[in-house]
Amino acid sequence: MARSVLCVDTEERIDDVAAAVEDDESLTARTATTVAEARETLDAEPIVCVVTAYDLPDGTGLEIVGAIRDIAPQTPCVLFTDVPPAEIDTASFEESIVEYLNRGLPDAHDRLAFVANDVIDYSAQASFIRPDDEDERLETLAQYDVEELPIEDSFDRLTGLIASHFDAAVSFIGLIEEEEENFLACHGGDLDTLTRENTICTHSMLQEDVMIVEDIMEDARFAENEQLQNLGIRSYAGANMTASNGQVIGQVCLLDHVPRSYDAEEQAELEDFADTAMEILELRQSVRDAAETEVAR
Template sequence: MNRNVLCVDTDQRIDAVADTIDADDSLTALRATSVAEATATLDDAPVVCVVTAYDLDDGTGLDVVAAVREQLPQTPTVLFTDRRPDEIDTESFGETIVEYLNRDLPDADDRLQFITNDVIDHSAQVSFLAPEDEDERLDALARYEVESLPITESFERLTDLIAEHFDAAVSFIGLIERDEENLLACHGGDWDSVTREETICTHSMLQEDVMVVEDIRADGRFSENELLENLGIRSYAGANMTTPDGHVIGQVCLLDYEVRSYDDEERARLQQFAETAMEILELRQSLRDAQAGGTAVGPDAADTAEVER
């Protein structure tokens, strides 16, 4: 699998930087000579790291960092420059992973290769994004006594229906815990859990609308994901399961072994399935709470959330 590194520098320097990256057999250099070209490349090609100069014809390396933060926030950046650190507004880096390397060092080329590989490996192993309300979201999730709720059969029927409706290889319902996604039902796969670093859902949950990745190998956020590569997964679609008080606690997802897209109607339908899964979970919990409090509840109350075929 290619480890594409976007190299951003002036016309006079770009070849030297790109050649240094290409000299490492595990890396492939993509070239850009402006902030605008770098931004376009982030959109068009899978990128696992960005190496940028500070002084560019249409801006600075900070503008490139801002583009990375906006488009691929988990992608590490190496600022390769002869500017001193005190000349750079490092507060502008935000949460983007940024390394600094002085290009005037005598062994700068060797160091650039080492640092690039290191930040790629480090970001792949330990980094994932969490929503701003992560603590409150986990508290909301904890209120559902999932392990003791009789929801498995209902969710298995629902994932069967979802896979059939979309003609998808895999459909699953997962709740996103602190460090992993717990799969409550999975049609087409024998998976119980996936780490937050490995699951696309940790990205999907940050979006208000259904998230679709038409080609995982062409998306820099996931092209280095060994789990997805080993399973042969090529496309993804995920919709949020949102609690009544607005916290995203899980996802209803589709996976396929081929590149595919989803139109607006299909995305809306997947969101409806996610709302149905959330309704089932809510009703099961309400039934349990009512029984614990001694309130009589009809036996079919928890099965009223249905989706027509």
């Protein structure tokens, strides 16, 4: 499947930019000639990279960078312009993947597709969003002696119940560690660990409510994730496991091999299952802590 690149430039230049991107057969160009049109496209379609000019009829390329950060923060951007970097507010690039390519260079158009592919690959390998309170979250997670707790059988039964209740191909319980997600139980699949840039739960944990991805292939955040494709995953639903101090340490999730949605009642039920998983973990840890205290006396 070709990678969709949104090209944003003036009406006079847009065709040349799109043609340069499509010189690479792995890329397909979508076009916009204003900031407003670009925002609409980012909202509506799975875009894996944006190539934008700096000077646009209704604003600048910096507004495109801002739109990416608001709408799809993992999407990389190539700023394709002859405006010198010294005249650009590079502080606007913070928390975004932005590459600068001077369109005035003799081989700039020839290199554009290569640069776009390069930043797409880099973003897939190196970027995922961490919560603002990540340190506190990891400290909370460390309080659970997961490897020493007798939770495997309970979680195996729970994930089996969840999969049956929702008629889903896969259900799992995973804890989100610093660099990977550790699956404590998985019914219907053989999941052990995934790096955080490859797991949807990295995004789901940032939402207060259940996160639903009806069709991964139509979602710009995940459409190019080869790990998910290799697992045959097409849809996802995830609910937070939230500790008593409010920190999200894990997820209870559903996966399916076909696109599907979940209504409000089903989402509430998944949240209940996530609360149950958290309660089991809390109970087992409390029992272990009490036993250790008794031994120490």
